[in-house]
Amino acid sequence: MDDPFFDSLKTGYAEFPQWFSAKSNEDLYVVDDGKRLSGMLYLKREAGPITDIQPNLPDRVWLKVGTLKIIGKGTKLGERVLKKVFDTAISSDADGIYVTVFEVHSKLIKLFKKYGFVEFATKTTANGIEKVLVRDMNKFTGNLITDYPFIHTNEKSSWLLAVYPEYHSRLLPDSILNNEPKEIIQDVSHTNTIHKVYVGKLSLTRMSPGDAVILYRTSDGLAPARYRSVATSVCVVEEVRKKKDFVNVEDYIAYCKPHSVFSERELREQFLTWPRLYVAKMTYNAAFNRRTTRGSLMDDAGISEQPRWDFRELTHTQFRTILELGQVNARLIVN
Structure with a gap:
């Protein structure tokens, strides 16, 4: 938790240190080149409905992108991590994926939207208001990018x-x-x-x-x-x-x-x-x-x-x- 990588997460989410400690026995995907952390991803399978956002998500199986941070150094690490999200959604038979993200993270929002996510709801907490982006894994547009990985x-x-x-x-x-x-x-x-x-x-x-x-x-x-x-x-x-x-x-x-x-x-x-x-x-x-x-x-x-x-x-x-x-x-x- 002392790594500078976590500074922005601690700034954006006051409860992050407690949350991180509570996840010590769960799977966290980390990008580590042996010198420093450059990415972290936490995924959680949830049974709906999802009621802490407005409007609610329906009673289906959802994959929640709980925490995501990428330092890409000009590479495509964001896409690489997103592929992990899709692979996990498919293997866990999720009906959909959702992620909450602050509006300031415009590049991340653009990346998710490129691959079929749409703005569906908002989530309001003590940390502020986040956009909720959703990808329905049972609906298709016919476009090979927005329908990826199908x-x-x-x-x-x-x-x-x-x-x-x-x-x-x-x-x-x-x-x-x-x-x-x-x-x-x-x-x-x-x-x-x-x-x-x-x-x-x-x-x-x-x-x-x-x-x-x-x-x-x-x-x-x-x-x-x-x-x-x-x-x-x-x-x-x-x-x-x-x-x-x-x-x-x-x-x-x-x-x-x-x-x-x-x-x-x-x-x-x-x-x-x-x-x-x-x-x-x-x-x-x-x-x-x-x-x-x-x-x-x-x-x-x-x-x-x-x-x-x-x-x-x-x-x-x-x-x-x-x-x-x-x-x-x-x-x-x-x-």
Whole structure:
């Protein structure tokens, strides 16, 4: 409690020291780089109705974002923490999420609203009046950002897309494999953001916004690919661009750098030396709870050995089977 990180929380909430002590045996999610705290998140599953706000929230299951503070240092830690909120809401089968926040925290309010939260009520305490932002997890707009992390499959295609091992877990931190060192995950934008950029020479123009993508980590060569190559995650396409869609190399770098594993130097070299260059921007919707090997994808999901697995379309049945094999929560799929 003596860490400067807590100063603003103690200033904003007079009861915070007592509250913090009372939560000593409960789960608090903390972002700690070994030198200082840069984030804290407290989540609580509540059975409604919620009556300490006006108007009340109805009698449903709610996930309360009890305490949230992020020091992002210019990275996307806010999005990273928000992904944790959504993951917890899905796993706890919550009907909705709510968070109370003072109006002064405009950037935080803007972030929540971007992902479908709306101003629903106010909460008045001795500390002042807070806005109550609510996300109904059973209503959908059809917009892939405000509906995140849900995946709409009606009239959409699905794809298998390969990622080399050296880039996979830096880009997709929730999908790290059990035998990979956690030190490779750093507090940088491409790790923390909900949005991911895939850069390659393969033509990705068959993909359309809203399409689902199964990301497939290729073999590390330590054993046959049948056992070492695995499907790990599911994403949704936001947009696909070709090299000619960028005004120049600086436009390309500005677009890719916040969400890509590649350095500015690597991005610049790609643009200047690759005649064919394609970029897919995607939302990172869910990590598989069970990594699914190439062998299982062939035997159980019916994916043939040819054509190559670098980029190929999946049937609706194959896509659904892969998600089942990966033990992805079925609630995420909206028909």
